[in-house]
Amino acid sequence: IDIFKACLPNRKGVFHLSKLHVVSRPGNQRRQLRTSSRSMTVMPAWVIDKYGSNDVLRFTRNASFPTINYPNEVIIKVFAAGLNPLDVGMRAGYGSATMSMQRDPLGMNQSGSEFPLILGRDVSGVVMECGLDVKYFRERDEVWAAIPPWKQGSLAEFVVLSANEISLKPKSLSHTEAAALPYVAATAWSALVNTGGLNKDNCTNKRVLILGGSGGVGTFAIQMLKAWGAHVTVSCSLNAERFVRELGADHTVDYTAGPVEEPLRALQKFDLILDNVGGDTERWALALLKPWSGAKYVTLVTPFLQNTDRLGLADGMMKTAVTVGSKALKHLMNGVHYRWGFFAPSGPALDEVRDMVDAGQIRPVVEETFSFSQVPAAMEKVEKGHARGKTVVQVGQGGDDL
Numbered sequence: 001i002d003i004f005k006a007c008l009p010n011r012k013g014v015f016h017l018s019k020l021h022v023v024s025r026p027g028n029q030r031r032q033l034r035t036s037s038r039s040m041t042v043m044p045a046w047v048i049d050k051y052g053s054n055d056v057l058r059f060t061r062n063a064s065f066p067t068i069n070y071p072n073e074v075i076i077k078v079f080a081a082g083l084n085p086l087d088v089g090m091r092a093g094y095g096s097a098t099m100s101m102q103r104d105p106l107g108m109n110q111s112g113s114e115f116p117l118i119l120g121r122d123v124s125g126v127v128m129e130c131g132l133d134v135k136y137f138r139e140r141d142e143v144w145a146a147i148p149p150w151k152q153g154s155l156a157e158f159v160v161l162s163a164n165e166i167s168l169k170p171k172s173l174s175h176t177e178a179a180a181l182p183y184v185a186a187t188a189w190s191a192l193v194n195t196g197g198l199n200k201d202n203c204t205n206k207r208v209l210i211l212g213g214s215g216g217v218g219t220f221a222i223q224m225l226k227a228w229g230a231h232v233t234v235s236c237s238l239n240a241e242r243f244v245r246e247l248g249a250d251h252t253v254d255y256t257a258g259p260v261e262e263p264l265r266a267l268q269k270f271d272l273i274l275d276n277v278g279g280d281t282e283r284w285a286l287a288l289l290k291p292w293s294g295a296k297y298v299t300l301v302t303p304f305l306q307n308t309d310r311l312g313l314a315d316g317m318m319k320t321a322v323t324v325g326s327k328a329l330k331h332l333m334n335g336v337h338y339r340w341g342f343f344a345p346s347g348p349a350l351d352e353v354r355d356m357v358d359a360g361q362i363r364p365v366v367e368e369t370f371s372f373s374q375v376p377a378a379m380e381k382v383e384k385g386h387a388r389g390k391t392v393v394q395v396g397q398g399g400d401d402l
């Protein structure tokens, strides 16, 4: 059976016979060394029992221990958890209608409630237990992942995820550093690669504008695009210009000095715009694209979740479809493409990011770290905005940097 397992292809379809010695080792040492007892039923976590401001956060030692419900799931012991603006939004109820549907599409949850809810969308840790169909990961593998918002998060000692959502963590990073990347990396990947059509082979000399380059998504996107050979212009505050240039930005524009569209209009037109800012940017940004050349505007700031929160799922989705469809059509008549970008969980995308990290092309930007007891302070930090990279919470004992 072990030989058979070792001969299975990995998720890219590549066979790894070299793994044979690990899985076929008699009395497999990996299996004797557990990171936790499987008889555990509760764990420490920060939970919320209702939506609201920071004071709804509650520490408990009795959160339900995650269980493997599908054979492709793994339980991860969390060493570090990255925070994102989405955590602050979710704490206040943002996206609750859509998330409830994703969590329980058939309405089978007898309690009828998503609470107690655990926030935290980034995880770096170690695999503690694998479902029977998990072939690519083993217990004690060090992994990182971006956690879909409809799943319980990483502000807890353990989290359960599908194997296709996780990836082996970059060897060159500590857990704290690794937890700064997955959610923003998966979002930038989804927006730039899946929606924007960019990749490592077609970026050379492409002109990309990143609106809002100094936060989590921006600091990652700058580095990935520079590694792929693009020319990157970034809008940011004056006091972040040096910071984003050190990450590789070729040109910066200070949005605090006046209407930012004016200096941007003076520049050569762009092949792609990634909008991390939203608001009125749509009014002027699409005119900065090269027309009739396949150029795209991709915004991460969309009203999709507000629509479903406000109007319910069916009407909210209908309104969303009409809004995005009419905008796309309007801009298509001017020869440019208008798109909405969304986070998409993806272990294979993180595999590619890991290789770039280990090759020294991308580094995590950890602005501030907090201990597990300081989660409310960490959330407060994210809520204040003006991020310069990422906020990370150190969760478990035993990470290489704890």
Ligand SMILES: NC(=O)c1ccc[n+]([C@@H]2O[C@H](COP(=O)([O-])OP(=O)(O)OC[C@H]3O[C@@H](n4cnc5c(N)ncnc54)[C@H](OP(=O)(O)O)[C@@H]3O)[C@@H](O)[C@H]2O)c1
Pocket (backbone or CB within 6 Å): 084, 085, 086, 184, 187, 211, 212, 213, 214, 215, 216, 217, 218, 235, 236, 237, 255, 276, 277, 299, 300, 301, 302, 341, 342, 343, 385, 386, 387, 388, 389
């Ligand atoms: N659609 C999705 O699935 C998805 C996924 C992830 C993120 N997002 C959204 O994408 C946005 C960026 O996320 P993030 O994680 O990078 O947020 P973040 O870490 O909070 O960073 C936002 C950055 O933008 C800067 N900024 C604010 N106003 C600006 C402006 N007018 N022009 C240029 N820069 C400005 C901020 O610094 P200063 O205020 O000091 O300038 C900060 O550095 C957020 O709105 C987030 O909700 C959407």
